[in-house]
Amino acid sequence: MQDKLTLMIPGPTPVPEKVLLALGKHPIGHRSKEFQAIVRHTSKQLQWLHQTKCDVLTITGSGTAAMEAGIINTLSRGDKVLCGDNGKFGERWVKVAKAFGLEVEVIKEEWGTPLNPEKFQKILLEDTNKQIKAVILTHSETSTGVINDLQRISSHVQSHGKALIIADCVTSLGACNVPMDEWGIDLIASGSQKGYMIPPGLSFIALSDRAWEAQKQSDLPKFYLDLNSYRKTAANNSNPFTPSVNLYFALEAALTMMEEEGLQSIFSRHARHRAATQAGIKAMGLTLFAEEGHGSPAITAVAPDNIDAEQLRKIVKEKFDILLAGGQDHLKGKVFRIGHLGFVNDRDVLTAIGAIEASLQTLNLLKKEMGAGIAATAKMLK
Ligand SMILES: *Cc1c(COP(=O)(O)O)cnc(C)c1O
Numbered sequence: 001m002q003d004k005l006t007l008m009i010p011g012p013t014p015v016p017e018k019v020l021l022a023l024g025k026h027p028i029g030h031r032s033k034e035f036q037a038i039v040r041h042t043s044k045q046l047q048w049l050h051q052t053k054c055d056v057l058t059i060t061g062s063g064t065a066a067m068e069a070g071i072i073n074t075l076s077r078g079d080k081v082l083c084g085d086n087g088k089f090g091e092r093w094v095k096v097a098k099a100f101g102l103e104v105e106v107i108k109e110e111w112g113t114p115l116n117p118e119k120f121q122k123i124l125l126e127d128t129n130k131q132i133k134a135v136i137l138t139h140s141e142t143s144t145g146v147i148n149d150l151q152r153i154s155s156h157v158q159s160h161g162k163a164l165i166i167a168d169c170v171t172s173l174g175a176c177n178v179p180m181d182e183w184g185i186d187l188i189a190s191g192s193q194k195g196y197m198i199p200p201g202l203s204f205i206a207l208s209d210r211a212w213e214a215q216k217q218s219d220l221p222k223f224y225l226d227l228n229s230y231r232k233t234a235a236n237n238s239n240p241f242t243p244s245v246n247l248y249f250a251l252e253a254a255l256t257m258m259e260e261e262g263l264q265s266i267f268s269r270h271a272r273h274r275a276a277t278q279a280g281i282k283a284m285g286l287t288l289f290a291e292e293g294h295g296s297p298a299i300t301a302v303a304p305d306n307i308d309a310e311q312l313r314k315i316v317k318e319k320f321d322i323l324l325a326g327g328q329d330h331l332k333g334k335v336f337r338i339g340h341l342g343f344v345n346d347r348d349v350l351t352a353i354g355a356i357e358a359s360l361q362t363l364n365l366l367k368k369e370m371g372a373g374i375a376a377t378a379k380m381l382k
Contacts, residue, residue, distance in 0.1 A: 001321055008352050009325040010142045010171055010299040012193040012200055013342035015250075019198055022253040027245045036237040038248050043234065045255035046204060049173065050188060051263075052180040056206040057230040058251075060244045063170045063191025066203035068096050069225040070166050070187045071136075074207075074214040077101050079133040082123060082163070084115040084153070088143035088328045089168055093136045100220050105132075111144045111331065112301075114294040117152040121159075130162040133214075140172040143328045145290045145301035145337060147172065154183045164211055170194050171298040174258065175270040175341055186211040195298070197257070197343040198250040202243075270297035273340040273349050276380035280353035281338075284360065284373030289335050298341035301327075307365050309336040315362055320355035346381045353377040 007014050015023075028034050039058075046056035059065050075081065081102050083094045086109035097104045107119050115137060124132065135157045139150045150167055157165040164186040169178050173188065174195020180188055186208040193200035205227065207215070215227060229240040258266060277300045278288055289301035304312065310333050313324050327335030338352055357373040360366040 004321040005317075006322045006348065006351075008322055008339045008344075008348065010194065010337060010339040010341055011191070013195075013197060013339060014344065014348075015199060016197055016254070016257060016343050018257065019250045019253045022249040023199070023246050025246065025249055030239060030242050030245055035245065035248070038252050039234070039237040039239070042248060042252050042255060043237070045252070045259065046206075048259065049255065049263075050178070050180045050206045051182065052206055054180065054206050054208050055231060055234065056204055057227060057234055058239070058243065058248075059203045059205065059225065059230065060201060060239075060241070060247070061203050061225075062200055063168075063189065063194070063203050064092065064096075065225060066189035066191065066205040067093065067168055069205050069222075069227055070189050071096050071100055071102070072220040072222045072225060073218055073227040074164055074166070074187065074211050075100070075102060075133055076217060076219045078103060080105065080131045081134045081136055082107060082120065082132050084120070084135075084137035084148065085109075086113055086115050086144065086146060086148070087111050087138065087141035089138040089141055089170070090115075093138065093168065097136065112146060112289050113291055114146050115148045115153065117149050117156060120153050121156040124156050124160040124163065127160065130160070132160065132163045134164040134166050136166045138168040138170075139178065140169070140175065140296040140298050142171045142296070142299055142337075143331070145288075145296045145299045146294050147176070147296045150178070150185070151183050154185055158184050164214055171296065171341060174266060175296075175298040176267050177263075180206055180208075184208075192247060192251065195342050196251065197254045198247060201247045202251060267297070269344075270340065272380070273297075273344060273346075274300065276346075276349050276377045277338055277340055277353065279380045280357075280373040280377035283368065283376030284353075284357050285367030299325075299337055299339050301335050301337045303335050307360070307363075309333055312336060312356070312359055312363065312365075315359040316355050319359060319362070320351070322352055322355050324352070324356075350374065350377055350381060
């Protein structure tokens with residue numbers, strides 16, 4: 001049906017009407033007083049979301065722009081870094097680091113398995129002459145629906161004393177607790193089309209004092225993503241270049257909605273939707289892809305055994321106007337992913353589970369009695 005598509009992918013995520021209306025306003029001058037007021041306000045709101053006193057800068061670009069900015073502003077040619085890789089986005093960190101000539105040691109896990117904090121600890125303990133300049137990882141690995149133990153890994157980095165900890169929190173920020181200062185995270189990258197409930201186009205980067213110290217030494221080439229210019233202009237509530245003015249309107253509206261809901265309520269809503277989704281999937285006889293107990297609050301990946309995941313996704317979209325995400329790379333056709341990130345309520349989760357169950361029935365592939373999935377989900381949503 002026209003205009004009825006519900007996004008249940010891990011970005012872009014659904015956008016509230018208030019935010020859409022804010023986007024639809026006439027642009028204003030990006031050097032005007034009115035715009036400066038918005039920059040000032042959103043900077044404060046971003047600090048609230050990151051639970052930090054550090055600077056949080058806004059870049060016009062997708063989430064990867066913040067990832068790249070993180071690397072090129074804190075590291076130097078030939079620096080040794082430790083990268084966690086247990087999925088597509090961990091792999092992306094490795095690629096960015098290598099693109100800039102860093103020496104990358106990869107700590108790998110199978111897709112679906114969380115990163116092992118003890119492996120980080122061991123390598124960091126052995127690094128007695130402090131060659132490792134940064135530990136880089138993805139908090140919520142969107143490709144597999146696994147949440148990594150950022151807090152534990154960060155504590156090992158604190159014990160090392162020299163290395164920075166750099167995290168992609170693109171699908172964890174605004175979904176679960178990411179207290180930047182309390183956990184001692186040095187750099188957090190995120191993007192607008194995920195937990196922020198606004199369309200793609202803005203990315204955010206938060207830097208600790210230690211990260212700014214490292215920034216002074218960093219010799220990697222940069223211009224558009226030189227964070228020093230963002231920091232300087234941010235001090236005057238401005239931007240170095242023309243930012244996406246309308247996305248800033250949207251950002252202010254969305255963060256205001258988030259403040260009204262409150263961080264704890266946002267986190268518990270995501271935890272509840274994770275539990276409800278997992279219960280429904282299991283009850284209809286399907287297998288969760290992420291290791292038990294390590295599922296992301298933003299996304300549930302499902303490995304439907306002998307079922308073609310792409311065929312199932314197609315039916316769910318055609319019959320029910322719900323877009324699910326497919327598997328990436330070698331998981332294409334083997335996995336589908338349900339996004340429950342951002343502007344998602346109980347109705348969305350219940351409907352998605354019902355639509356998946358009904359689609360399996362249409363395909364004559366339902367292993368359990370029709371309704372078992374939706375009943376299990378409803379029970380978790382009581
Ligand atoms: C979406 C996403 C990104 C950013 O991707 P862009 O397409 O550059 O916005 C980075 N990391 C993770 C874990 C993501 O889910």
